[in-house]
Amino acid sequence: DVKVTQSSRYLVKRTGEKVFLECVQDMDHENMFWYRQDPGLGLRLIYFSYDVKMKEKGDIPEGYSVSREKKERFSLILESASTNQTSMYLCASSLLLGRVKDSPLHFGNGTRLTVT
């Protein structure tokens, strides 16, 4: 079974802090994704990466950056946290990009971030 591990389940940070959310997958997947889930808005894609050191913007990249130095690890960075970034953050991985039928997304359990 694919395991996607997010380092923190709950995080509380202050406005203006730099925040790192870490995600590790153990199945040698090529692609990794960061989503946020908000009530009434569903899952929205922030960034994704299809290879080491490669990244692509999703639908809502503003206020975020990412880092993928190793294949198994994908970090989401909030450069200066704001209260509107309070949310549930979900990391996911998949084997093949553009081949959704062969490789559905596998999600971690999420990090609930509160920015005060």
Next chain:
Amino acid sequence: DQQVKQNSPSLSVQEGRISILNCDYTNSMFDYFLWYKKYPAEGPTFLISISSIKDKNEDGRFTVFLNKSAKHLSLHIVPSQPGDSAVYFCAASAYDKIIFGKGTRLHILP
């Protein structure tokens, strides 16, 4: 501008009956559709999918129907069980992107 719409935020169904969750989409380029299930405090898990060239896919108690002309898909769960109580996300894929709907919370009543 929502490309994938789940218009029912919640649905309650008696245990043993059929649960039908609906999803509409606007983008004709979507070629693959998926359903994910999410329990509280867990990440979504893949449930079932369907290619745009098919109109039905069945996996045990779960069946997904696709009506391309209406740009509509539905997930049928029969019979519904207590463990089916969760949030269900419809998703659609075109090229490299997967777009999710807002989700429908399903309550299975005893």
